Amino acid sequence: MLMPKPDQGVIDRRAEIIAAMRAIVPGEGVIADDAMLRAFECDGLMAYRQLPLIVVLPETTAQVSEILAYCHDNGVKIVPRGAGTGLSGGALPLADAITLGLSKFNQVLDIDYANRCAVVQPGVTNLGVTKAVEGDGFYYAPDPSSQIACSIGGNIAENSGGVHCLKYGLTTNNVLGVEMVLMDGTVLRLGGKHLDPGGYDLLGVLTGSEGLLGVITEVTVRILKKPETARAVLLGFNSSEEGGDCVAAIINAGIIPGGIEMMDKPAIHATEEFVHAGYPMDVEALLIVELDGPKVEVDYLIERVSEIAKGEGAIYSRISESEEERAAFWSGRKNAFPAVGRISPDYLCMDGTIPRKKLGLVLQRMTEMSDKYGLRVANVFHAGDGNLHPLIMFDANQPGELDRAEEFGADILKLCVEVGGVLSGEHGIGVEKRDLMGEMFTEDDLKQQQRVKCAFDPDHHLNPGKVYPTLHRCAELGRMHISRGQVPFPDIPRF
């Protein structure tokens, strides 16, 4: 992976930069010691590592603003970092950049039940938001599997999803407002407790921008009252196609379940051996369908789902009869990554989205690729919205296996695009998928996206080398060749 060439001039000024940072963030908030910097050398994509120039952990928006203004004026790059659980290398440090950690922004500032929102600092964990309100029966809906650890700021930067996103939306649908700091130190507020602020939807484009547009320093999210009850049903099928067809049949019957997840046989076996969730071992595909709402609704819909599944050829069906049983059904799915980590020394977690009807084809081709590369793969699938997580198993200690795994992964993602899908459903592009962007976008598509970057950060100081394969200078991107009066009147109907 080729990262932008570090600026030796900046590295030479390290001592001066440390002093400047210490003047802004007193005490232990500036980390310059190599041993301590190690803790920040990678995020959840552990195949890539790099020591940052230094790490700064500010505590106030004013400090963030001063840090960014200093870096802007002195040509120093910034890599924002939440909890470092990202799976695409978005928070991968750069040798000539300050890693700006938001972990000290860990306060819940305001809980406003009447307006159904909570105002929190970006370093609060995803689960921390729910914890702050669950005593009163509320929760924050998007629930990535990493929710114990990942930060809400990181969630916004990655537009994270979870198993309940089909019904309740992704991060972007649940964030009402932010305070953010631009690279030049300007502090902005976007949105708030009211809906749909007019003007361009900058909050919308910030969400999922992977730390390239600004540093988020405060977040207002929608909170919801917990559904009265929830029940889940496990459904087993002879093939993934049948499982996929069943999902379509449920949706076509007008039912949008609270969660609808699928696992293939390798994933079922890996998780069952790890957590003993009680999954059937003799099915090719397993669906977990969860219905939530008032008891009458849940009982009614779970019957209908079971009926539909029977019609679609389900060979196994079990409805949860207690909260413990429901939790057990989910325990396997929620531990799928560590479960695969247990049966393989290393694994790569891919994250493409496909039109659901292409599932059969994609899994079939993946099996062929698995043979070709000689690497095993297990699949977990957010089946409702077509978001596929193939887990490619390999051993980094075997020469060449990492490269083969990465090639295999790239082939899968190219296949996702080929069948009409996209490179990332929820983990982001980061460095991991950066060089595949051309599979999906033309040069003009990418340039237009980068022009938006230029409107926020014209010198590319914020998280450079991520998401976009080629860094164009903003002046070059903005240039427009206009031949005044030279274009003939277009040959189109006019009135």
Added chain:
Amino acid sequence: MTEILKPDTADQVLDAVKWAVSEATPLDVRGTGTKAGFGRPVQAGRVLDLSNLAGITEYDPGELVLTAGPATPMAEIEQALAEANQELAFEPMDLGALYGNGAGAGTLGGVIAANLSGPRRIKAGAARDHFLGFQAVSGRGEVFKSGGKVMKNVTGFDLSKLMAGSFGTLAVMTQVSVKVLPRPEKTRTVLLMGADDTHAVAALCDALGSSHEVAGAAHLPASVAQRSAVGYVSGAGTAVTAVRVEGPGPSVEHRCKSLRDLFAPFGAVEELHSHNSAAFWREIRDAAPFTGDWQDHQVWRVSVPPTAGPIVGQHLRARLGGEVYYDWGGGLIWFALDARSDAGAADIRRVIRDCGGHATLVRATADVRQAVAVFQPQPGPLADLSKRVKEAFDPEGILNPGRMTAGV
């Protein structure tokens, strides 16, 4: 006479924009022009009429995604969705009657470009939340796309969000993909009679804070309620507060009962069934109380935190007269006032300054919309950033100049 360019294909849209750039001739970009009264009057010599870029190109109900030409009539979209028992969950409003035109006109591209969302906004999100991807021609005269035709996607910046609500000022969309959802099997509305604005919004907040997935929460003061075409509402003789629940039959009945219990301490309670519910929420959605005899009034849409709604509503009427009604649990105030040259803009924006929010002038004559900031003015740094975003797409100011902000 303004010349109208009417491309048949995306390639011709590209030709038209390239030509306009070279001639420095701004374009007034239109679907069918049903919302020409929304936003500031565009200062453009030529109209780019997209009405031939119509038709649904891809729709597989099981995938919950629909792709269409931007000028596909909403009527056509609604019909195709209805046949599969689906809908656009954000409930786009039909501004036809508000502008004194017929209902049932307008295009999908127009709905997205104006980010129009109705009462279900509070549960299902806005148009922007259902807009998955597009192809377009930028004001630079370049073809580009963003997003996709799948429901979950973090592949590059989400430019769809920028396009939604940009009123055609950034790029001309030539194809759009939206998320669609099943229609609820059953709908009911619980009505609370005679509550004043403050109690009504308190009741609505309770309902929204319950687990009943409330899909509409409105309050009509008595003078507004009496103009409803729904007998239960106009006949009440009092203020009417309403919450909507949707879903499978048994569930709706259960939720209705709980909400009736929740409302009981606030006053007398009634219920609307499917047919009346549909008619009632259409009125709320389309600002029906301010159409017809009210055509001469200016109309504002004011978005605030729901709990601030009643105070804002009270201050608006005290300062400027007129009438209000509330949607979005109190968070959206529709305000009609006697026409005046400044449309009361400064007063209105002073009223909402402390609670946070924004006010948009949705109906006034062109000279007023020319003189008054139609959209909420932004603080300096935010306005500067928005201007840079505009320049990133349309540096020459070719597309709908002035539609959102004077000089942008």
